[in-house]
Amino acid sequence: MNKIATFGLAAALLIGQAAHAATNFVTNGxxxxxHTVVGANWHVFNTVGAWETIDGAGIEIQGSGVVTTAQDGNFYVELDSDTTNGGLPGESTNTTMGQWLTLGQGSYQLSxxxxxxxxxxxxxxxxxxxxGFDVSANTAASKGTAWEQYLLDFTIGTGGDYLLSFEALGNANEYGGxxxxxIVSAIPEPETWLLVMLGFGLAGTTFRRRNRMAVKLA
Ligand SMILES: [Ca+2]
Ligand SMILES: [Ca+2]
Ligand SMILES: [Ca+2]
Known part of the structure; x- marks a missing residue:
């Protein structure tokens, strides 16, 4: 394999890996x-695309300006929902929503x-x-009410469909998280990085060999 081909392989591996890491397994995250909310309004839905109500009144979608500004785009969810405006009467406002993700064996990160x-x-x-992996988010007196990123690393032993769920906890009072x-993304496996480094190693070896040949010919 010549220098350019070897370097190309290493670069392709790197680019492929970067693209792989950037894949979001969550739909409509x-x-x-x-949903049908437009602008600074809110409504409660049984399903929001791939997200389903598992328990409770429903998934409350709010547009930027109802209470706060969306962290990304124009809409966000409140899971201590309302039993009116689309919410199911008689159900707890504390709602659990989820969606099924098709994941292969490997390591992942939820953000x-x-x-x-x-x-x-x-x-x-x-x-x-x-x-079976979980992370809880809640208010702490010192934290205030700013958007904050939460991360959870988890592993899948056998590929298949897995439920990603979010459950509202605490006071069921229509005010929630x-x-x-x-985002759920794959964490690169160590052996993949080894392959990339091997690719660069090969590129270096080929480069040195060609340089030696050039010296001999001269
Ligand atoms: Ca959003
Ligand atoms: Ca609410
Ligand atoms: Ca609440």
């Missing part, structure tokens, strides 16, 4: 689609943005779960 609606401890709890910009 920013809640910009799958989402959370903002408590109130600064009252117990109002705004959210529990995010997938395949806001969620936006949900």
């Amino acid at each position: 920013s809640f910009e689609a799958g 989402f943005w959370y903002r408590p609606r109130t600064s009252v401890l117990g109002d705004n709890g959210i529990l995010a779960s997938i395949n 806001f969620i936006d910009n949900v």
Whole structure:
């Protein structure tokens, strides 16, 4: 393999890896689609694209300006929903929503943005779960009510369909945790990086060999 071909292979591996890492396995993770809310309004839905209501009144979509500005795009979710305006009467306002992700064996990272609606401890709890891994988001007196990123690393032992869920916890009072910009991405496997480094190693070897040949010919 010549120098250019070897370098090309290494570069392709790097680019391929970067593209792989950037894949978001979550559909509609920013809640910009799958609903009919326009502008600074809100409504509660049973489904929002791939997101389904698993328990409770429904998925409350709010547009920027109802309470706060979306962390990404124009819309976000509040899971302590309302039983009117599309919400199911008689159900708890504390809602659980989820969507099924098709994931192969490997390591992944869940990233989402959370903002408590109130600064009252117990109002705004959210529990995010997938395949037995979970992370909870809540209000702390010192934190205020700014958007904050939460991360959860998890592994999948056997490829298949896995439920990613978000559950509202604490006081069921229509005031809860806001969620936006949900991303699940693959964490690169060490052996993939080894392959990339081997590619660069080969490129270096080929380059040195050609340089030696050039010296001999001269
Ligand atoms: Ca959004
Ligand atoms: Ca609400
Ligand atoms: Ca609440």
